[in-house]
Amino acid sequence: MKLVKLKYCGLPFNSPEVLPSIEQIEHSFGATHPGVYDSEKQVFVLNFRGLSFYFPIDSKFQPGYAHGLGSLQFPNGTSPLVAKTAIYIGNMPASGSSEEHGSKAPPPPLPLVCYHNNLYLEKADIIRDKTRTRGLKLHLFTEGSSGTRALLEPKKRCLVKEVLFGDTCEDVLSALGAPSRVFYKAEDKMRIHSPHAHKRDKIRRSDFFYNYFTLGLDVLFNAKTQCVKKFVLHTNYPGHYNFNMYHRCEFSLTLPPENNSTESGKLIDVSPSPVTITAYTKWDRVSEQLKASARPVVLNRASSTNTTNPFGCTFCYGIRDAIVEVMANQHIASVTLYRAA
Numbered sequence: 001m002k003l004v005k006l007k008y009c010g011l012p013f014n015s016p017e018v019l020p021s022i023e024q025i026e027h028s029f030g031a032t033h034p035g036v037y038d039s040e041k042q043v044f045v046l047n048f049r050g051l052s053f054y055f056p057i058d059s060k061f062q063p064g065y066a067h068g069l070g071s072l073q074f075p076n077g078t079s080p081l082v083a084k085t086a087i088y089i090g091n092m093p094a095s096g097s098s099e100e101h102g103s104k105a106p107p108p109p110l111p112l113v114c115y116h117n118n119l120y121l122e123k124a125d126i127i128r129d130k131t132r133t134r135g136l137k138l139h140l141f142t143e144g145s146s147g148t149r150a151l152l153e154p155k156k157r158c159l160v161k162e163v164l165f166g167d168t169c170e171d172v173l174s175a176l177g178a179p180s181r182v183f184y185k186a187e188d189k190m191r192i193h194s195p196h197a198h199k200r201d202k203i204r205r206s207d208f209f210y211n212y213f214t215l216g217l218d219v220l221f222n223a224k225t226q227c228v229k230k231f232v233l234h235t236n237y238p239g240h241y242n243f244n245m246y247h248r249c250e251f252s253l254t255l256p257p258e259n260n261s262t263e264s265g266k267l268i269d270v271s272p273s274p275v276t277i278t279a280y281t282k283w284d285r286v287s288e289q290l291k292a293s294a295r296p297v298v299l300n301r302a303s304s305t306n307t308t309n310p311f312g313c314t315f316c317y318g319i320r321d322a323i324v325e326v327m328a329n330q331h332i333a334s335v336t337l338y339r340a341a
Contacts, residue, residue, distance in 0.1 A: 044080070051087055
């Protein structure tokens with residue numbers, strides 16, 4: 001928090017020069033309801049509309065919280081500082097602790113002034129038939145104009161587009177518009193794992209990506225056919241090599257679990273339920289149900305100009321017609337979808 005400069009109504013309440021103490025928060029935001037004290041975590045939570053501040057409190061100050069914030073007495077220079085801030089929509093709910101609400105409440109919507117005519121993704125549904133992935137159904141939104149000329153204020157416009165395996169470059173451009181960047185693969189470092197790695201192409205061509213940073217999505221095209229062959233969905237987690245390059249792709253991938261049961265003849269269907277993978281799923285919670293490959297491929301990213309990767313390697317697991325890239329903390333960094341042969 002010390003390195004972040006935050007303002008309210010033009011006045012800073014948190015910066016290297018302004019410490020976010022209880023007195024400073026009161027001075028900047030005004031009066032509010034008495035805070036909530038969590039004796040187990042020794043955290044005092046001060047709630048405003050759409051905003052909560054978390055103060056770590058020493059146990060010797062616990063009795064004073066029965067009468068609210070005004071009854072606290074701290075010696076000079078010992079007032080607690082904000083350790084965490086949560087921003088959300090609306091007021092605190094009647095049920096549940098304030099800290100739980102701060103972690104589960106949805107973030108506020110992106111203001112229209114921040115759109116800048118870019119295309120953004122609300123959610124991505126992965127289209128599958130019984131055995132394979134067919135493509136993506138993207139729920140998009142952007143800045144649109146009003147229906148009448150008299151109203152010049154911009155408004156949010158929602159779109160639904162489908163991009164499928166085998167679509168041409170023109171199909172993708174028609175659905176999603178121009179990409180943020182076009183990236184040509186200089187070399188295929190996974191070629192060594194192919195059974196035909198010894199064969200050379202008669203004409204050297206480079207597969208290329210359409211990078212859509214605001215959608216959290218990459219589309220890979222085959223150099224020969226100019227058609228879609230892969231999709232890469234990014235989760236944008238801190239601690240990953242590509243962090244803060246892409247917006248988070250809010251995808252949902254539902255897969256039937258591996259059923260290795262040999263029991264038959266039962267009157268009751270005890271087949272396991274499908275497994276859903278999202279951008280927030282932890283790999284260790286679903287890997288056993290999906291029977292993923294036991295030995296992952298170790299991926300250590302590095303650029304041509306800087307061979308040092310401070311974030312460490314990630315691990316790639318194969319499931320069905322997808323490759324899941326997993327970080328050391330079990331968060332999913334990306335999901336690559338491809339058309340199985």
